[in-house]
Amino acid sequence: MAKKRSSCAVRxxxxxxILTMLFIAGAVGxxxxxxxxxxxxxxxxxxxxxxxxxxxxxxxQPRLWIARPDIxxxxxxxxxxxxxxxxxxxxxxxxxxxxFFVHPTxxxxxxxxxxxxxxxxxxDRAALFVRSQASAFNSAGAVWAxxxxxxxxxxxxxxxxxxxRALDFAYRDVLAAYEEFLREAPADRPIILxxxxxxxxxxxxxxxxxxxxxxxxxRVVAAYLIGWPVSLTADLPALPFxxxxxxxxxxxxxxxxxxxxxxxxxxxxxxxxxxxGPAGPRRGTAxxxxxxxxxxxxGAAPAARNLGTLVPNADLSxxxxxxxxxxxxxGPRGFxxxxxxxxxxxxxxxxxxxxxxxxYDYALFWANLRADAERRLAAFEGRRQ
Numbered sequence: 001m002a003k004k005r006s007s008c009a010v011r012x013x014x015x016x017x018i019l020t021m022l023f024i025a026g027a028v029g030x031x032x033x034x035x036x037x038x039x040x041x042x043x044x045x046x047x048x049x050x051x052x053x054x055x056x057x058x059x060x061q062p063r064l065w066i067a068r069p070d071i072x073x074x075x076x077x078x079x080x081x082x083x084x085x086x087x088x089x090x091x092x093x094x095x096x097x098x099x100f101f102v103h104p105t106x107x108x109x110x111x112x113x114x115x116x117x118x119x120x121x122x123x124d125r126a127a128l129f130v131r132s133q134a135s136a137f138n139s140a141g142a143v144w145a146x147x148x149x150x151x152x153x154x155x156x157x158x159x160x161x162x163x164x165r166a167l168d169f170a171y172r173d174v175l176a177a178y179e180e181f182l183r184e185a186p187a188d189r190p191i192i193l194x195x196x197x198x199x200x201x202x203x204x205x206x207x208x209x210x211x212x213x214x215x216x217x218x219r220v221v222a223a224y225l226i227g228w229p230v231s232l233t234a235d236l237p238a239l240p241f242x243x244x245x246x247x248x249x250x251x252x253x254x255x256x257x258x259x260x261x262x263x264x265x266x267x268x269x270x271x272x273x274x275x276x277g278p279a280g281p282r283r284g285t286a287x288x289x290x291x292x293x294x295x296x297x298x299g300a301a302p303a304a305r306n307l308g309t310l311v312p313n314a315d316l317s318x319x320x321x322x323x324x325x326x327x328x329x330x331g332p333r334g335f336x337x338x339x340x341x342x343x344x345x346x347x348x349x350x351x352x353x354x355x356x357x358x359x360y361d362y363a364l365f366w367a368n369l370r371a372d373a374e375r376r377l378a379a380f381e382g383r384r385q
Contacts, residue, residue: 059146059180064117066103066130067145068184075131076101076143080310080321083370085138097141097221097377098185099192101134102174102199104227108153113166117147126150128317132310133196133362140192140221140373144185146177150198156271167201174202175210182216190380191216192373193223196361200228200255204235208278212240221380222373225255227361229268230288232334234277243288247295247372250380254295254372255288256336258328258361260344264354265335287334292365293327295372300329303342308367311345312360319363326364338364 062068067076077085086096106125107115115122130145137143151166185191193211195203204225211217217240230236230253236243244252259265273283293301303324310319325345331337338344338357350359362369 059177064147064177065145066123066127066147067101067134067143069142069144074143075127076134076138076145078131078135079138080308080319082321083139083367085135086141096139097190097192098181099134099137099141099143099194100178100181100185101130101137101143101145102148102195102203103129103133103145103150104195104197104199105150105153105156107150113152113155113162114149114169115152117149122150123147129196132312132319132366134194136362136366136369137192137194137373139370140377141189142185144177144181146174146181148173148177148202156198167198170198171202171205174199174206178206178210189219190221190377190384191219192221192377194373195225195228197227197358200225204228204230204239207239207241221250222376223253224369224373225253225288227257227358228255229257229272229282229334230255231272231277231279231282231285232288233285234280234282236279236288238278243297244290244376245296248375248379250376250383252376253288254290254292256290256292256330256361257287257334258336258338258357258364259331260339260351260355260357261337262355263331263335263337265333265356267352267354267356269333286332289330289334289336291328291330291336292368292372295368295375298330301327303327306365306368307371309345310363310366312348312363314348321367323367328365 059065062071065071067074079085103126106129107119107122109115109122117123126147130143134143134145148170151163151170155163155166193203193207203223207223211220220241222244223241232243236253239253241251241253244254257268275282288297290297291299291301293305303326306324306326308321308323309325311322311325312319322345326338327340327342328336328338329340347357347360347363352358357364
């Protein structure tokens with residue numbers, strides 16, 4: 001009996017050893033091939049379908065907005081304890097700016113190239129992004145954040161033509177929403193433009209193709225193209241506004257992309273270096289890096305300059321507000337580098353390959369971004385008066 005128990009124990013230990021080796025091999029394999037595995041899992045294999053909006057579905061209908069001043073349960077009005085949104089609305093009793101915000105990618109399926117606006121999972125996730133990101137601007141004005149048939153996450157992992165078509169398709173919705181925003185937002189208010197990730201890609205195109213040279217360009221306080229690369233030489237010269245050089249400057253652009261150190265941004269630079277901007281090839285060019293802790297391009301600032309980070313829970317539905325948690329410096333290529341020798345707060349499981357903290361671009365610097373928008377709005381209004 002003892003011999004039998006010993007034999008069972010040996011077999012059990014062998015099973016544990018084999019499972020451990022498989023786990024280690026899988027982890028090593030994932031580390032080596034994580035980019036390829038992500039593309040395999042996330043790039044849609046279905047054909048692209050150019051599907052029109054359902055009959056009667058246009059942006060005059062509040063149901064096509066995640067946030068706007070006249071709808072209930074507006075997620076952009078959320079604030080952590082100690083902060084309050086300004087009193088906003090669409091009538092003459094409001095104050096501040098009108099904020100047009102384009103949310104990042106929330107459609108993570110590979111079943112289609114574009115998300116329907118009726119997809120509940122991606123829309124719930126988009127509302128969470130509006131809550132945690134667009135809320136940074138609710139002390140500066142009323143937030144308008146449209147639903148749109150966003151390109152799938154996998155569209156950013158491939159260079160195939162379907163990805164370009166999916167992004168063009170999504171942009172048409174953003175453009176239509178912007179036109180309705182202009183019609184309904186008070187015509188005498190300043191405008192703040194803000195976005196993240198895919199939303200920033202669409203916002204940069206909107207700046208180039210619609211806002212540049214338009215009457216409302218003179219009302220723009222600032223454009224926040226966060227989480228998207230903006231080349232200093234291939235993009236910036238063609239855009240209607242310069243990069244913000246001072247924390248109290250208005251009519252200018254802000255952009256950063258967050259990576260923890262040691263950073264491997266190759267998943268971005270591989271695509272970026274093969275692309276061409278409106279003013280020339282992007283290969284090897286530096287990107288705009290606004291340090292959110294100073295409101296100026298380049299440089300470094302310690303964690304003590306951080307007015308407050310949103311440290312989210314596991315599903316991003318709630319967050320703890322923490323001051324002085326994260327410092328930042330702009331690296332030579334233009335990525336915003338966080339951490340270094342300082343310990344980072346546990347932000348959650350959504351860091352991307354290469355120590356890419358893209359998902360947390362807003363959360364890491366939420367209170368500084370809020371102060372930045374307030375300061376630039378005050379500068380704009382002072383200049384206008």
